[in-house]
Amino acid sequence: MITLLAIAASLALTPAAMPTPPGELPVDPYEVSNSNAGAEPLSDPAVFEAFGGIEGIDRIVDDMVERITVDPRLADIFRASDFVRLRRTLKEQFCYLLGGPCDYTGMPMRSSHADHGITTAEFNALVENLQLAMDAEGVPFRMQNRLLALLAPMQRDIVTR
Amino acid sequence: MRKIVILATLAGAILSAAASAQGAPSRFDFETGGKLLLTRGITEVGGAGGGGITPWAVITGNETDRGIGGTVHYTRLDLPDFTFQSYGAAIGLFDRVEFSYARQEFDTGATGGALGLGNGFTFAQDIWGAKLRVAGDAVYGQDRWMPQIAVGVQYKQNDQGAVIGAVGGDSASGYDLYASATKLYLSQSLLVNVTARLTNANQNGLLGFGGDLGTDHTLQGEVSVGYMISRRLVVGAEYRFMPDNLGFARQDDWYDLFAAYAVNEHLTLTAAWADLGSIATFGEQRGLFLSIQAGF
Numbered sequence: 280m281i282t283l284l285a286i287a288a289s290l291a292l293t294p295a296a297m298p299t300p301p302g303e304l305p306v307d308p309y310e311v312s313n314s315n316a317g318a319e320p321l322s323d324p325a326v327f328e329a330f331g332g333i334e335g336i337d338r339i340v341d342d343m344v345e346r347i348t349v350d351p352r353l354a355d356i357f358r359a360s361d362f363v364r365l366r367r368t369l370k371e372q373f374c375y376l377l378g379g380p381c382d383y384t385g386m387p388m389r390s391s392h393a394d395h396g397i398t399t400a401e402f403n404a405l406v407e408n409l410q411l412a413m414d415a416e417g418v419p420f421r422m423q424n425r426l427l428a429l430l431a432p433m434q435r436d437i438v439t440r
Numbered sequence: 441m442r443k444i445v446i447l448a449t450l451a452g453a454i455l456s457a458a459a460s461a462q463g464a465p466s467r468f469d470f471e472t473g474g475k476l477l478l479t480r481g482i483t484e485v486g487g488a489g490g491g492g493i494t495p496w497a498v499i500t501g502n503e504t505d506r507g508i509g510g511t512v513h514y515t516r517l518d519l520p521d522f523t524f525q526s527y528g529a530a531i532g533l534f535d536r537v538e539f540s541y542a543r544q545e546f547d548t549g550a551t552g553g554a555l556g557l558g559n560g561f562t563f564a565q566d567i568w569g570a571k572l573r574v575a576g577d578a579v580y581g582q583d584r585w586m587p588q589i590a591v592g593v594q595y596k597q598n599d600q601g602a603v604i605g606a607v608g609g610d611s612a613s614g615y616d617l618y619a620s621a622t623k624l625y626l627s628q629s630l631l632v633n634v635t636a637r638l639t640n641a642n643q644n645g646l647l648g649f650g651g652d653l654g655t656d657h658t659l660q661g662e663v664s665v666g667y668m669i670s671r672r673l674v675v676g677a678e679y680r681f682m683p684d685n686l687g688f689a690r691q692d693d694w695y696d697l698f699a700a701y702a703v704n705e706h707l708t709l710t711a712a713w714a715d716l717g718s719i720a721t722f723g724e725q726r727g728l729f730l731s732i733q734a735g736f
């Protein structure tokens with residue numbers, strides 16, 4: 280009995296057994312790691328501050344996701360998406376990359392985008408929506424570019440078509 | 441004026457073609473559009489995608505690696521003793537290859553009379569260009585030192601062979617070979633381009649190619665640096681070294697300070713203060729450089 284409990288406890292700690300957060304759909308197991316975020320985080324606290332900290336990042340991601348769902352260039356690709364999960368993981372990712380006190384628990388960029396057949400034009404369309412969301416939050420352009428400099432190389436993992 | 445009408449008609453035709461191509465699935469599997477604002481560059485005076493006076497490694501047009509794009513441009517530079525104009529069109533294929541045509545006109549105005557050429561005498565040349573992107577990515581390669589690199593050629597044919605010969609020019613036609621490296625330093629909001637050009641052109645070819653002081657191609661450097669103020673606006677400076685092959689008139693390097701503004705994905709306006717130095721013995725040729733580029 281004790282051994283069984285121990286096994287159960289250790290299983291709960293492995294990524295495969297990570298519980299599905301409320302409101303989200305289950306996903307296939309994968310290894311959770313900050314390296315899945317696709318870049319090393321910034322260490323300059325001025326950037327995290329310019330984004331308005333965690334609250335600012337949350338608003339930017341929510342706004343960006345809203346814009347994506349109505350952008351005719353992108354809406355179809357996201358039609359079947361789990362937006363609860365997408366918002367959560369994007370917020371974690373941006374917070375982590377901007378040097379905030381967050382861990383990224385989502386999937387690597389290559390595997391999470393592999394099935395979507397994304398083009399460079401669509402990648403840029405998403406960047407434009409992010410820029411508009413950062414503008415709306417009042418993030419200065421040169422600070423926006425600090426984040427975009429980390430996201431830009433992910434084009435090689437995300438674009439498959 | 442006639443040119444502007446032709447250009448506007450061309451621009452209209454291109455834009456409406458682009459509009460009808462967008463979205464509608466065609467027999468050809470080409471897309472249009474997709475580049476980020478300003479990343480196609482403007483059109484340099486020789487017709488290539490670039491800065492104002494030097495080619496860059498970017499490919500003209502808004503297309504990505506899945507499509508085709510194109511641009512038309514009109515550039516005017518009012519100097520104390522001359523008026524310079526350039527207009528033309530370019531296409532970009534798959535963000536990989538660029539073909540361009542530009543016509544340059546250098547109107548000597550009243551200065552032509554003083555030079556014994558007659559008032560309003562105009563040097564003109566046609567420039568045919570091709571550019572191939574060979575390595576790197578200026579925008580996405582943010583984690584690499586490698587810039588985007590392209591190599592290109594410009595073949596130039598000047599209309600005024602007789603006058604060029606009379607002032608000591610060797611030939612009325614010639615070619616430039618160049619290699620450009622362009623890199624966006626996003627973390628610094630900076631754009632840098634360096635071009636190395638093999639040329640024997642006098643004043644870019646407007647006064648012919650080679651001369652009494654030398655006929656060989658020499659290697660000349662060209663540099664552009666831009667600071668991005670917003671998605672739409674970039675300001676910066678350019679410097680272009682020039683060869684010096686004509687005994688009758690020293691040739692100075694060119695430089696400019698520019699601001700380029702993307703009105704939208706189709707239209708970019710550029711204003712610059714350009715200094716071309718001494719031209720045909722007339723010194724201090726500097727003035728306002730205005731350029732309009734329309735594309736898809």
Ligand code: HEM
Pocket residue numbers: 353356357359360361362364365368369372384385386387391392395397401402403405430431433434437
């Ligand atoms: C730098 C740009 C991008 C970043 C940082 C990014 C980030 C993310 C993240 C964190 C996830 C969630 C991974 C997970 O579920 O564990 C995700 C999923 C996804 N992304 Fe992206 N992405 C980018 C670009 C794009 C582009 C350009 C598209 C399409 C045009 C796209 C389409 C999707 C889709 C469809 C999903 C799956 C959503 C779902 O089914 O739940 N992404 N992305």
